[in-house]
Amino acid sequence: MTVYVYSIVAADHARNLEGLDAVGPDPTALRAVSAGPLCAVVSDAPQELRPKRRDLMAHQAVQERLMADGAVLPLRFGLTASDDDAVRAALEQRRDEYIQRLAELEDCAEYHLKVSIDEDVLLRQILQESPQARQLNDAIKAGTGSPDLPLALGELVANEVLARQEVLASGIAEALRPHARQERASDPTGEDFLNISFLVDEAHQELFLAAEKGIASELGADCDFRLNGPLPAYSFV
Template sequence: MTLYVYSITAATHPHNLDGLTGVGEAPAELRTVCADTLCAVVSEAPEGLRPKRRDLMAHQAVQERLMTTGTVLPLRFGFTAPDDAAVHRVLEERQEEFTQRLSALEGCAEYHLKAAIEEDVLLRQILQESPEARRLNDDIKAGDAGPDLPLALGELVAQEVLARHQALASGIIEALRPHTRQERISEPTGDDFLNISFLVDKEHQELFLAAEKGLTHELGQDFDFRLYGPLPAYSFV
């Protein structure tokens, strides 16, 4: 019987899973497979599982419930194992590694931050603060531009945007870093210039949230900050 594996915990973790169901169109029963000091939370894996909203929510609900009563190593959606024996074997073979990660994540949660700035605001700043960009733009508006000037302006603006995005991201990270244990930077998508996860322990959560709120106020309405958390520490397992 193929198993769907949600997470790994210490064997002493109180696995209060009452009221929760597993993934699948016919929700599977949640249970644990244990080996010595570790346990995996599993259910029977449905055939043809896809990341539908209902199943993503079921997966996340297990992690969030486990977080309330102890440390958890959350696995990404879709992780399966052939059977109980395979799960048991992995827990035994990687016991030291998993135990160390549980210790490192004890009392911590993940906060995920994305940030963007309005493009028009950034372009106005560049034209105001870059003499070269302003000169090129004025020449183009005056009709004195050769065929290469718009391209030159576009390349200059692109370089300036990248440099300013990098500077903004670095400044935000430096301001929040003192209140975190670890960070994981991901490639920004869309209009975002920052896409980062922080590992924050309970003692620093209020300081971290206050610092993030202070940055939001300081940078102003031209910025779009989206902070998600506390979350299971997917990025730090």
């Protein structure tokens, strides 16, 4: 029987999974597969599994319940093994690695931060602070320049927007870094200029949250901070 694997914990980790559903349209019971000092939380895998909201939430609920009682290595959605023996073999093969990662994640949680800024605000700043941009803009408005001026202004503004976003992203990460054990940056998407996760231990959680709140206040309403956490440490497994 193919099994769906949710996460890895220490063998003596409390596994209070009562009331939680497994993934799939006909969820089976959640159970543990142990190998020495390690344990994987699994269920029977459905024949077909897609990332539907209900199943994503079921997967996440298992991680959060386990996380409440200690370190957990949360595995990505959709991971399966051929059977329980294959799970045990994987736990035994990577035993030292998993034990080390669990130790590193003890009393830690992930905080995921995305930040965007209103580009109209940046545009106004650039036109106010850049003599070259202002000169090009004035010439375009007056109709006294060449037809190439709008393209030149567009390129200048685009490069300046990117440079300013990079400075902002660097400053935000630098302000939060002293309160985190690790960080993992990802490529931002959409209007975001920062997409980053921090691994924060319990002792520094209040300092981290205060620092995030402080820099958000300092940058003002033009910057949109979206902080999500505490989360299972997906980015640090």
